[in-house]
Amino acid sequence: MKPLQLREQFPILDTKVYGKPLVYLDNAATSQRPKSVTEAFVKSCNSANSNLHRAVHKLAVDATDAYENARRRVQEFLGAAHPEEIVFTSGATAAINLVAYSFGEAFVGEGDEIIVTEAEHHSNIVPWQLLCERKKAMLKVLEVDDNGEFQIGHLKELITHNTRLMAVTHISNVLGIENPVREIVEICHQSGVPVLVDGAQGAVHRRVNVRELDCDFYVFSGHKLFAASGTGVLYGKRLLLDAMPPFMGGGEMIETVKFSGSTWAKLPGKFEAGTQNINAVPTLVPALDLLEECLKDAELAENQESIKKYIYDFLENHPRITQYGRPAEHERKVPLFSFKVEGAHHEDLALILDKMGIALRSGQMCAEPLMDRLGVTGLLRASFAPYNTMAEAEYFTKCLDKAIEMLV
Amino acid sequence: MTLEERKNKVVEDFSLYDEWLDRYEYLIELGKALEPFPEEKKTEDRLIKGCQSRVWLDADVRDGRLWFTADSDAIITKGIISLLISVYSGLAPEEIADDDFAFIGEIGLRENLSPTRANGLVSMINTIKEISRLRSK
Secondary structure, eight states, rough: OOOHHHHTTTTGGGGGEEEEEEEETTTTTTTOOOHHHHHHHHHHHHOOOSSSSSSSSSHHHHHHHHHHHHHHHHHHHHHHHHHGGGGEESSSSHHHHHHHHHHHHHOOOOOEEEEEEOOOOOOTTHHHHHHHHHOOOOOEEEOOOTSSSOOOHHHHOOOOTTTTEEEESSTTTTOOOOOHHHHHHHHHHHOOOOEEETTHHHHHHHHHHHHHHHHHHEEEGGGGGGSSSSSSEEEEHHHHHHSSSOSOSSSTTTEOOOTTOOOOOOTTTGOOOOSTTTTTGGGHHHHHHHHHHHOHHHHHHHHHHHHHHHHHHHHHHHHEEEEEEEEEOGBOOEEEEEEETTTBOHHHHHHHHHHHHHOOOOEOTTOOHHHHHHTTOEEEEEEEEETTTTHHHHHHHHHHHHHHHHOO | OOHHHHHHHHHHHHTTTOOOHHHHHHHHHHHHHHHHOOOOGGGGGGGGTTTTSEOOOOOOOOTTEEEEEEEEHHHHHHHHHHHHHHHHTTOOHHHHHHHOOTTHHHHTTTTTSSSSHHHHHHHHHHHHHHHHHHHHH
């Protein structure tokens, strides 16, 4: 498939901003939605809208079918062993909070340790900080070097017999580097330490198989891979999820409720309290269908690869630009680029580029500790999706040069 | 010049520019022309909260009037704060505290700025007002 054919499925990409064609390069924040996704949302509202599970009428059955069908689709997408290992949440953040609370209640106590890396999104730092405060546990940080990479050897040094969990991003939302998750899991498991993988960016760019990775938890957000917002996924190994207490109490997560004490529903219901995102969850099916199609399409892959090389080299060779996220092996980089411009503030650049029709991210990108490590107050980030074209990439570099010229 | 005359002049200056590019160029020029702000004054208490970039604002009272100095690490923001203090510097604090700052809307600054930047602008205005209120008799 050509990127132009793919674009036809995304009406918003025809938008004009300030009279100029929109060039959407903020895909790492959220992707755009294809027609198949909006149609699935509308279909759910118009023909199968009912609360789930708890009624016998036809609409409730249809809504429940659509919801559970999405669960099986996610199970297949992640290669999970059982559908009940897939828990729906509002997003990756909610999924991590669920684990931090619930796993923390079951397995973390005073003096225990949790390990995160220095390159994590705030969502994969703060829930663990809260847990550590609650339990008087300690948060340990695996540091990164100037290229944003950590040494696997350092991880071995950090693990002690008090380590209860390692939380690591699959692909950093700032650096665009794929971490060696398989290796991390292996090392952690040697010491009996479970691993949570933040797949918010990883699931977008890589085929994931949780059984091959052997990770204990994997989380991602639907809105970053074409689905409606409010569709988060937590994958957890059944054995662990079974041993964890509920995170929130309410409807649907119970087996029986008595004032003398209640009992909990089986997985995954135990973790899905209250009314779920009935209309949005079914959009995961067409979203994952399209994503998988994109990931295996040779023409789209070639286009992404050319864009990646073009932008990487442009930033690398620009006399005023410092690029962050430069892995030793090119294949571990995804088309997500963060950089700073000597003499021009990231906010000024983003403001000017916006007027040229280009949407990109400026600031700390929810990764303040990493910004501190890199010694910057913020960066600019351009992140590409399969529907972005080489023409857009070239327009972006041309406009960036123009904006720099205006500012310095 | 009175406050009204100053505002009218800014509105007139801006009306020369139809294009956003020219408006930004103008703000960049204003930013670049701003008097240097001493490094030792770039302290936490002079930092305006609520902006994506860092903006420092300082005020002195001389002869019953307020004199502002400012700086920012982003040049367009620096141009905006420069514009604000060129309008309000040298006036009695009471007059500034009572002003409605409505001319900002007339020069299309608010609509031309991103939501975070618009918040930054609001923070700048509120800080100028707050300082003036505190220094009012």
